Amino acid sequence: MTGRTALKLKDVQKNFGRAEIIRGVDLDIRENERHVVIGPNGAGKSTLFNLISGRLRVTSGAIELFGETVSNLPPHRVNRKGLSRSFQVTNLFQNMTVMQNLRCSLLWAAGHKYAFWKNVLSQRAVTERAEELMVQLNLQHRADVPASLLTYAEQRALEIGATVASGAKVILLDEPTAGMSRHEADAVVNLIRKITTDCTLVLVEHDLGVVFELADRISVLVYGEVIATDTPEAIRANAAVQEAYLGTEVH
Numbered sequence: 001m002t003g004r005t006a007l008k009l010k011d012v013q014k015n016f017g018r019a020e021i022i023r024g025v026d027l028d029i030r031e032n033e034r035h036v037v038i039g040p041n042g043a044g045k046s047t048l049f050n051l052i053s054g055r056l057r058v059t060s061g062a063i064e065l066f067g068e069t070v071s072n073l074p075p076h077r078v079n080r081k082g083l084s085r086s087f088q089v090t091n092l093f094q095n096m097t098v099m100q101n102l103r104c105s106l107l108w109a110a111g112h113k114y115a116f117w118k119n120v121l122s123q124r125a126v127t128e129r130a131e132e133l134m135v136q137l138n139l140q141h142r143a144d145v146p147a148s149l150l151t152y153a154e155q156r157a158l159e160i161g162a163t164v165a166s167g168a169k170v171i172l173l174d175e176p177t178a179g180m181s182r183h184e185a186d187a188v189v190n191l192i193r194k195i196t197t198d199c200t201l202v203l204v205e206h207d208l209g210v211v212f213e214l215a216d217r218i219s220v221l222v223y224g225e226v227i228a229t230d231t232p233e234a235i236r237a238n239a240a241v242q243e244a245y246l247g248t249e250v251h
């Protein structure tokens with residue numbers, strides 16, 4: 001984690017009609033941090049991600065990416081500035097193999113972000129980087145398998161890998177282990193940790209085991225307000241958080 005701010009939310013509010021769903025959220029997410037947003041059902045976590053990724057417009061307040069205002073830009077513009085949202089498995093080219101999907105993301109990054117390198121970056125370098133990623137994703141034995149034939153957990157891993165390969169600096173991850181067995185979830189947590197060392201990660205996650213395993217810091221969203229942002233240890237000990245989670249397992 002560096003001291004630099006990657007993503008900043010300043011008094012962000014979102015109303016749907018008269019309903020105040022996000023009610024003045026301030027967040028300061030540091031570069032290379034893994035920051036997990038937790039909160040009860042309906043707290044506004046998805047809405048917050050939709051605001052950050054540009055799918056929804058803010059009612060008021062501002063969102064900055066590396067100091068540049070991105071609130072109310074369309075999603076593809078926010079994406080070009082280095083923020084990617086990893087959506088379940090829909091970002092993959094289903095008919096393409098694992099290798100082809102990763103190469104495609106790497107070439108996309110080379111074309112869009114580093115035009116200067118386009119001619120210099122040899123096919124060999126792209127292949128080598130794709131192979132390296134496959135090892136980190138534990139998919140090296142599946143290189144020639146089309147994405148559609150992978151297991152769900154493998155698809156999820158590939159999708160996260162492709163997001164990293166596409167050059168994203170800040171990655172929003174929606175419930176990366178949803179629908180997985182304990183064993184699969186552990187594997188995905190491990191690969192997230194390995195593969196995102198140079199990225200800033202913002203996750204929404206319900207599984208508190210995964211949350212405490214992965215988070216550098218945690219923000220707790222309750223009824224559209226952040227009631228605490230702190231280290232996992234401090235969040236565990238926080239009385240207001242325990243109250244919001246009464247009946248669920250924070251310990």
Ligand SMILES: Nc1ncnc2c1ncn2[C@@H]1O[C@H](COP(=O)(O)OP(=O)(O)OP(=O)(O)O)[C@@H](O)[C@H]1O
Nearest residue numbers: 016017019021039040041042043044045046047048
């Ligand atoms: N487009 C919309 N129009 C009106 N209300 C909405 C809209 N989207 C979300 N809401 C409302 O905003 C509130 C927060 O929803 P949101 O999906 O952001 O919560 P969440 O924390 O992600 O919940 P969960 O953990 O169950 O996924 C809910 O009461 C929901 O009904």
